[in-house]
Amino acid sequence: MKKKKFMLIVLLLILLVLLLFYNHIEFGKNDYSNSNYLFENYQRFNNTEITFKATIKDVYSANHTILATVLDYPHTVVTIKNVTIDHHFQKDDSIFVVGILKGEKTVFAEKILVRGPWDDSIIFISSIPAIPFVLYLFFRTWRFSSKTLTFERRRKDA
Amino acid sequence: MPDWLAHTMIGWITGKILKIEVGLVVVGSIIPDLVKVNHIALFLGTDLQSFFSPFHTPAGSLLVGGILALFFLDSKKVFLAFVIGIATHFLMDYLFIGATRGIQFLYPFSWGYWRFNEIMVDYRFTVLVCLAALGLYLYYFYSGLKKKGRNRRSS
Numbered sequence: 001m002k003k004k005k006f007m008l009i010v011l012l013l014i015l016l017v018l019l020l021f022y023n024h025i026e027f028g029k030n031d032y033s034n035s036n037y038l039f040e041n042y043q044r045f046n047n048t049e050i051t052f053k054a055t056i057k058d059v060y061s062a063n064h065t066i067l068a069t070v071l072d073y074p075h076t077v078v079t080i081k082n083v084t085i086d087h088h089f090q091k092d093d094s095i096f097v098v099g100i101l102k103g104e105k106t107v108f109a110e111k112i113l114v115r116g117p118w119d120d121s122i123i124f125i126s127s128i129p130a131i132p133f134v135l136y137l138f139f140r141t142w143r144f145s146s147k148t149l150t151f152e153r154r155r156k157d158a
Numbered sequence: 159m160p161d162w163l164a165h166t167m168i169g170w171i172t173g174k175i176l177k178i179e180v181g182l183v184v185v186g187s188i189i190p191d192l193v194k195v196n197h198i199a200l201f202l203g204t205d206l207q208s209f210f211s212p213f214h215t216p217a218g219s220l221l222v223g224g225i226l227a228l229f230f231l232d233s234k235k236v237f238l239a240f241v242i243g244i245a246t247h248f249l250m251d252y253l254f255i256g257a258t259r260g261i262q263f264l265y266p267f268s269w270g271y272w273r274f275n276e277i278m279v280d281y282r283f284t285v286l287v288c289l290a291a292l293g294l295y296l297y298y299f300y301s302g303l304k305k306k307g308r309n310r311r312s313s
Contacts, residue, residue: 134188
């Protein structure tokens with residue numbers, strides 16, 4: 001491997017590590033991928049569109065309201081209002097909610113998607129065959145040379 | 159968010175159609191999911207999502223793709239193939255939701271999530287993509303056989 005390439009790898013690695021540490025430090029202040037952060041800081045996100053995954057705890061059809069437990073720890077219980085009961089929501093249904101945050105632990109639903117009980121497991125299981133598929137496609141054409149520390153083509157005509 | 163099989167199949171289809179090294183495009187198509195390393199951390203009892211989440215951003219993925227591409231002789235060509243694979247991954251995650259809330263396209267300048275629409279995908283999407291890949295494979299297979307036949311006849 002050329003010295004120039006080696007230096008570039010080191011530089012990019014440093015950049016990547018800096019990015020990871022920057023994210024780690026700022027994550028709590030900025031990222032709302034953990035839904036709990038949205039509900040803890042509801043003043044900041046009030047009247048804005050939020051999304052989160054939850055499990056239905058109770059359905060109040062007459063009030064168009066759902067009581068749901070947020071999937072992220074510590075599993076805050078939130079009230080989802082303005083629910084169009086066109087779908088037959090049931091207790092323990094896994095849902096993906098898009099809505100407007102209205103005060104503490106209250107969301108006005110814009111859209112609720114019901115996730116199947118096995119959806120996450122199916123994603124995980126169907127991902128497994130992808131690993132040998134990727135390895136086969138890659139190593140069919142490339143091999144690692146420990147002499148040059150680079151990947152080289154297996155066949156000239158590939 | 160489609161599963162890895164759908165991501166890799168879309169990478170394979172893209173590579174085949176664009177006539178780019180499919181092995182590299184397919185590897186690129188799963189680079190953003192390096193974020194799943196966190197599952198190992200979760201298994202070991204600690205959540206490092208705050209540390210690993212940049213992998214699932216264009217900035218993080220391009221950095222990883224750039225580092226990997228430097229281990230090849232023709233780094234520029236390989237990087238381009240990785241970029242196309244990475245792009246297919248983010249396009250799919252942008253179009254469909256499921257396990258993620260969207261993509262942080264402007265990270266680290268903005269922490270906002272972008273998504274196209276609230277379309278949930280499940281295993282049926284994977285089946286559809288696999289069928290499309292199979293169709294394309296058969297097309298290339300039979301057109302290759304035809305070409306060979308024509309070459310034999312002409313020689």
